[in-house]
Each structure stands twice: as C-alpha cells, then as structure tokens.
Amino acid sequence: MATRKIDNFELRLVPMEMAHIPRLHELSIAVNWPHRPEDWAAALSLGQGVVALDEIDRPVSSAMIFPVGKDIVTIAMVITSPRLQDQGAARWLMGEMLRRSKGKVRRLNATKAAYRLYVSLGFQPVTEIYQHQGIAHAVSGQDGRVRRLERTDRDNILDADLRAYGSDRRHVIDHFLAMSEGTVLETEGRFAGYALCHRFGRGHVLGPVIAACEDDAVALIRPLIAAHHGAFLRMDTPKPGGPLQGELAAAGMSLFDTVTTMQSGATAPPSGAAIYGLAGHAFG
Numbered sequence: 001m002a003t004r005k006i007d008n009f010e011l012r013l014v015p016m017e018m019a020h021i022p023r024l025h026e027l028s029i030a031v032n033w034p035h036r037p038e039d040w041a042a043a044l045s046l047g048q049g050v051v052a053l054d055e056i057d058r059p060v061s062s063a064m065i066f067p068v069g070k071d072i073v074t075i076a077m078v079i080t081s082p083r084l085q086d087q088g089a090a091r092w093l094m095g096e097m098l099r100r101s102k103g104k105v106r107r108l109n110a111t112k113a114a115y116r117l118y119v120s121l122g123f124q125p126v127t128e129i130y131q132h133q134g135i136a137h138a139v140s141g142q143d144g145r146v147r148r149l150e151r152t153d154r155d156n157i158l159d160a161d162l163r164a165y166g167s168d169r170r171h172v173i174d175h176f177l178a179m180s181e182g183t184v185l186e187t188e189g190r191f192a193g194y195a196l197c198h199r200f201g202r203g204h205v206l207g208p209v210i211a212a213c214e215d216d217a218v219a220l221i222r223p224l225i226a227a228h229h230g231a232f233l234r235m236d237t238p239k240p241g242g243p244l245q246g247e248l249a250a251a252g253m254s255l256f257d258t259v260t261t262m263q264s265g266a267t268a269p270p271s272g273a274a275i276y277g278l279a280g281h282a283f284g
Contacts, residue, residue, distance in 0.1 A: 016049035034201030069167025076282035105265035136233035138226035143219035149182030163272030195220035203232030209277030217276035
C-alpha cells in the first residue's frame with residue numbers, strides 16, 4: 001500500500017488485521033479513547049481499516065470504514081498518534097477512506113479537534129451528539145408497557161431500526177443483539193420501540209435506543225439503568241435537553257462531551273420512530 005514521509009517518519013499503510021489490535025489498543029489509550037481490545041476486535045469484525053506503521057512496524061495512526069446499508073458507510077476509529085496530529089497523518093488516512101467509499105453516502109462523528117478537517121473534505125454537520133456517562137443509580141418508576149426483550153422480537157427490531165436509521169444495518173443490529181440485554185415497549189400490543197445495553201469501554205453503553213417519542217425512550221432505558229445500579233454507564237444521544245437528558249442526569253450520567261454527526265452526500269429522511277441512543281460512534 002501507500003507510503004508517506006511525515007515529520008521525519010517513513011510511514012506505510014497496511015490493511016488492519018487482528019494481530020494489530022494490542023498496539024492499536026495502546027494507540028487509543030494514548031488519545032484517551034475508552035476502547036478495550038475486545039471493542040477493537042468487534043469493530044474489525046464489522047468493518048475494515050488501515051493502519052499506518054512506522055519504520056519499526058509500530059501503529060501510529062488508524063482509520064476504519066463500516067457499511068451500514070447498501071449506499072451508506074460510516075468512517076470511524078480515525079486515530080493519530082499525538083506526535084503526528086498536526087502533520088497531516090489524519091488527512092492522509094481520510095483520503096484512503098474516501099477512496100474506498102467512493103460513490104457512497106458517508107457519515108462520521110467528529111470531535112472538536114477534527115471538525116475543521118472534515119469540513120475541508122466536504123462533510124456537512126447534521127446534528128450534535130451528547131455523551132452522558134457516570135456511575136448509574138436507579139430512578140424510581142417503571143412503565144407497564146415495557147418488557148424484557150426476547151429472541152422473537154428480532155424482526156420487529158430490524159424493521160423499527162430500518163425506518164429510524166434510514167438504511168438496512170441488520171448485520172450491526174444482529175451483532176449487538178447477540179451481546180446485549182434489552183427492553184421492548186409495546187402500545188396496545190403493537191411493537192413501538194426497543195433499547196439495548198452492551199459492554200463497551202469502562203462499563204456498558206445504552207444503545208441503540210429507538211422510540212416514537214422522548215418519554216418512550218426514557219421508559220425503555222429506566223429498567224436497564226436499574227440493572228446497572230452502581231456501575232459505569234454511558235449513553236450517546238442526539239436529543240438535547242428535555243426528559244431524556246433529565247433522566248440521564250438524575251441517574252448519575254452527566255454530560256461529558258459532544259461530537260458532531262457529519263455527512264457527505266444526501267439521503268432520504270427516515271420514517272417512523274427516531275434514534276434516541278446510538279449503538280456507538282462508529283455505527284450510529
């Protein structure tokens with residue numbers, strides 16, 4: 001693959017492989033990302049990536065691309081070693097991701113530091129994502145419409161996710177279904193939303209969460225928060241203020257950071273329920 005000299009380092013791009021994960025984990029730690037080796041392995045099972053190696057084969061940068069439908073991809077796990085962050089390494093790797101996703105609609109979640117780079121590459125802001133996290137504690141009150149997720153709910157979950165996300169990402173949802181506990185909300189016997197909770201980083205993540213309204217999203221996550229009372233819990237939501245953020249704050253999950261969802265290319269607006277919690281920054 002390509003090579004480039006950046007800040008006196010002769011770097012070469014190679015396909016990302018499972019064997020790179022121990023060193024990629026070190027790279028993510030260096031930039032204060034919470035990913036465990038298991039999170040890297042999960043990402044690689046759902047996408048593909050490249051790694052920039054220095055002269056002694058140390059990973060110093062990474063980038064990944066994930067198909068989330070026939071015509072949509074997400075770009076994520078773009079990490080640059082702190083010593084190379086101002087030397088053009090991220091732009092180089094993004095160029096490779098754009099080449100691999102030519103003809104597709106591209107989405108990503110931009111940190112504040114990377115926002116200007118993505119604007120220069122043609123991405124436009126879509127919405128803000130609010131990252132709440134902390135040691136969770138149960139909030140009183142349960143909704144009788146909410147029950148535990150069952151295997152037989154899969155088809156309804158996939159249908160609701162397709163309408164809310166606007167693209168068929170069933171391979172992503174199936175991945176998270178296999179590793180998650182979850183809840184379902186039914187109104188008059190009709191499936192009306194779901195929430196998953198899966199292991200990630202320092203603890204667990206609430207997401208994806210799909211619901212018809214904010215109050216329903218609150219009802220879906222309340223039992224999952226109670227199940228993780230006293231443990232670290234995180235939720236990334238595109239919904240500012242309102243009942244959901246109030247619930248998260250009341251449960252000990254304060255606002256920690258924000259990122260900006262950005263897109264290159266146009267998509268049809270989703271229909272049906274809405275996304276209240278992301279599966280992860282890489283998957284929406």
